[in-house]
Amino acid sequence: MLDNLDNIDALIARKLDGTLTQAEQAALSEWIAADATHLSYYQSIQEVWGLTGRTQWAPEPDVSDNWMKFQSKLQAQERPNELKVVHKANNKRTWLRVAAIALPILIATPLIYNHFKPSAVEVASTTIRTANGEKKTLQLADGTTVHLNENSSLAYNNDFNTAKRNIQLTGEAFFDVAQNDTKPFAVTAGRSRTEVLGTSFNIKAYHPQPVEIAVTSGKVAFMAETNANNKVVLTAGHKGILQLDETITTQPIDAPVFTQWREMRFTYHKDPFSKVINDVEKTFGIDIEVSDAEILKTDYNGLFTTQMKVPEVLEVITITTGTQWKFENGKYIISHR
Amino acid sequence: MKESGILSPQPQPATSKANEYLYDMSPSNEHFHALLRKDESQFMAALFKEFFPLACKTIYRFVQDMPMAEDLAQDVFIKIWNRRHSLGDVFFKAYVQKAAINMALDHIDKKKRQGAHTELSPLEEQLPAAPISGNLRETSAQIEAAIGQLPEKCREIFILSRYEELSYKEIASTLNISVKTVENQMITALKKLRVSLKDYLTS
Numbered sequence: 001m002l003d004n005l006d007n008i009d010a011l012i013a014r015k016l017d018g019t020l021t022q023a024e025q026a027a028l029s030e031w032i033a034a035d036a037t038h039l040s041y042y043q044s045i046q047e048v049w050g051l052t053g054r055t056q057w058a059p060e061p062d063v064s065d066n067w068m069k070f071q072s073k074l075q076a077q078e079r080p081n082e083l084k085v086v087h088k089a090n091n092k093r094t095w096l097r098v099a100a101i102a103l104p105i106l107i108a109t110p111l112i113y114n115h116f117k118p119s120a121v122e123v124a125s126t127t128i129r130t131a132n133g134e135k136k137t138l139q140l141a142d143g144t145t146v147h148l149n150e151n152s153s154l155a156y157n158n159d160f161n162t163a164k165r166n167i168q169l170t171g172e173a174f175f176d177v178a179q180n181d182t183k184p185f186a187v188t189a190g191r192s193r194t195e196v197l198g199t200s201f202n203i204k205a206y207h208p209q210p211v212e213i214a215v216t217s218g219k220v221a222f223m224a225e226t227n228a229n230n231k232v233v234l235t236a237g238h239k240g241i242l243q244l245d246e247t248i249t250t251q252p253i254d255a256p257v258f259t260q261w262r263e264m265r266f267t268y269h270k271d272p273f274s275k276v277i278n279d280v281e282k283t284f285g286i287d288i289e290v291s292d293a294e295i296l297k298t299d300y301n302g303l304f305t306t307q308m309k310v311p312e313v314l315e316v317i318t319i320t321t322g323t324q325w326k327f328e329n330g331k332y333i334i335s336h337r
Numbered sequence: 338m339k340e341s342g343i344l345s346p347q348p349q350p351a352t353s354k355a356n357e358y359l360y361d362m363s364p365s366n367e368h369f370h371a372l373l374r375k376d377e378s379q380f381m382a383a384l385f386k387e388f389f390p391l392a393c394k395t396i397y398r399f400v401q402d403m404p405m406a407e408d409l410a411q412d413v414f415i416k417i418w419n420r421r422h423s424l425g426d427v428f429f430k431a432y433v434q435k436a437a438i439n440m441a442l443d444h445i446d447k448k449k450r451q452g453a454h455t456e457l458s459p460l461e462e463q464l465p466a467a468p469i470s471g472n473l474r475e476t477s478a479q480i481e482a483a484i485g486q487l488p489e490k491c492r493e494i495f496i497l498s499r500y501e502e503l504s505y506k507e508i509a510s511t512l513n514i515s516v517k518t519v520e521n522q523m524i525t526a527l528k529k530l531r532v533s534l535k536d537y538l539t540s
Contacts, residue, residue: 009520009521009524010517010520010521010524012524013505013519013520013521013523013524013527014505014520016498016523017498017504017505017520017523018504019504019505044531044538045524045527045528045531047538047539048527048530048531048534048538049499049527051480051534051537051538052480052484052495052499052530052534053499054480055477055480055481057398057477057478057480057481058393058394058395058397058398058406059394059397059403060390060394061389061390061393061394061403061406061407061410063385063386063389063390066385066389066393066407066410066411067382067385067386067389069407069408069411070385070411070414070415073411073412073415074415074418077415129404129405130404131401131402131403131404131405132401132402132403151403151404152404153404170404171404308478312477312478315477316477316478
């Protein structure tokens with residue numbers, strides 16, 4: 001029968017594709033019935049198929065952010081001769097972007113535009129990005145050190161440090177800013193803007209979570225990007241959170257900041273689910289609503305790490321408790337399946 | 338091979354398989370065509386808003402790198418914009434999906450050609466910790482990691498079948514290989530996954 005395995009495999013594959021003929025189906029059924037090992041082979045392949053189908057494993061992109069970058073690319077395409085290609089020797093993922101210039105102009109405008117007119121000023125920019133699981137440490141022209149966490153990108157105009165020091169961040173980074181009282185250092189991340197002279201701080205801006213800044217030395221001004229009046233001044237040991245409704249809240253830092261995203265692992269053995277929810281909320285800075293208090297009382301066994309993304313963590317904790325999750329109105333909701 | 342493939346004016350028949358389940362709440366395909374005739378920019382904004390996540394997720398499954406997937410997905414829409422005058426009567430959802438698949442496959446090909454310093458897949462570097470003794474029955478992260486470790490062609494074919502829901506025939510024509518090869522690679526993928534995901538299987 002083993003000689004036949006090639007042929008049988010083809011039939012099993014076709015079965016999954018839905019293109020098995022009646023005769024082939026009969027042959028397959030006969031083969032399965034012939035021996036218990038056949039049945040278990042067939043079942044295990046079917047089970048792998050079923051298991052892999054339960055996940056879609058792709059994060060949700062930020063459509064408005066990408067729309068802005070798309071528009072910048074269009075502008076670049078329409079004015080190719082004004083652009084200068086920047087090549088970072090050690091990084092093949094670094095290339096010219098004009099996104100950074102266009103962002104501040106476009107950030108407050110709605111998604112639907114009536115035209116794609118290029119903006120007046122165009123300066124070449126550089127983007128540095130990190131992949132899933134990848135981290136980078138960079139030194140900028142002004143001597144500032146940046147530790148870039150995974151799935152993040154950092155962009156600056158190539159005139160960085162000539163007159164101003166402006167950075168665009170998506171994702172998370174720790175900044176150790178070189179002191180220069182004449183050139184303020186400003187980071188735009190999500191809908192937030194942070195201005196400093198010389199200090200160190202961590203910014204976390206993974207869409208769609210609120211933007212969170214934790215200051216570890218010196219003093220920073222933290223504000224909504226579109227409204228500089230909505231501003232707080234934070235000193236070392238404090239963090240500020242720009243909530244989704246654009247209000248800013250402050251609180252003392254309650255956990256090591258930079259070390260946190262390097263690797264933290266939470267494991268549970270027969271712990272109440274409420275503890276897990278609490279940890280996830282605190283670690284990722286999100287709000288989770290649980291629809292039924294009974295869910296909170298169930299025992300939980302498992303783990304998550306700070307290297308995982310929020311959807312991954314939620315997927316893991318809901319699958320293993322027979323619940324489900326969704327994101328609605330800036331909040332994650334867990335309910336019975 | 339795919340560079341000129343899908344995005345060249347090759348209208349996708351409006352009777353595509355995607356048609357059957359797609360439009361409950363979303364704008365209809367005809368709506369996009371009407372918008373394109375009326376106002377190109379509005380058309381582009383609406384198309385982007387509707388299908389960017391689809392393109393981005395499709396690409397992400399192949400490249401497993403979110404900033405890169407976003408970048409490539411933006412390029413998909415740049416290409417569509419550049420071809421807006423020759424779109425014919427395409428079925429947009431299927432068109433965007435195919436363009437995204439080709440963009441991802443091209444990217445992988447290019448990366449391979451650059452050869453020498455191809456980075457280790459991040460998943461090989463840092464597999465999530467092993468599940469705690471049988472309690473975590475399944476996690477997306479583990480499944481993603483297991484798929485990430487399949488041989489490249491095998492992985493592409495598996496993703497196209499399992500997540501992009503292409504038929505073997507469609508996969509064969511996308512990758513320029515025979516249906517027989519697709520069948521073989523699918524079984525190879527499933528057998529390998531059966532081993533790497535054995536902790537999550539009951540049989």
